[in-house]
Amino acid sequence: MKYEEFSEMEWKVLVSYWAAGKPLTAAELSVQFNLNNSTVLTVVRKLLQADILEVVGHVKKRRFLARKYSPRVTESDFFTDNLDQLDISRLTEIFLNRMKDEKTCLYLLNMINLSKSS
Incomplete structure (x- = not known):
């Protein structure tokens, strides 16, 4: 799977795992980032098959x-x-332009600010 082929939900799940900063179950990720659990499970399976995520x-x-x-x-x-x-x-x-989740937007803005200060 190439990054150009990622769906919005695949990006959302991947960015949410990065934002969490620790290993999470799909259910924990769903609750923490207010995502649909069934959808997260489907996306996690795809990201596992693509070697983007791993079981830890x-x-x-x-x-x-x-x-x-x-x-x-x-x-x-x-x-x-x-x-x-x-x-x-x-x-x-x-x-x-596609992102509507405020938590993820704030996380990205923080990353940008940190990279500017380095």
Whole structure:
């Protein structure tokens, strides 16, 4: 799966895992970022198959074990390895125009401010 082929929800799930900063189950991610659990499970399966996410542990939830997932790369490494400056500009513009989740927008704005200060 190439980044150009990511759906809005695939980006949202990936960025949410980056924003969480720790491994989460799909259910935990759904609750923390107010996303539909069924949709998150579907997207997580796609991202696992594409080697974007990995299973990093398990946690007991009631009568079953739930997998904890984490991105295989940091957001910085992902963008550095896959995009040139023009791609980053275009992708950022498209992403921000589509993004309606305030938490994720604030997270991205914070990242931008941190990179400017470095």
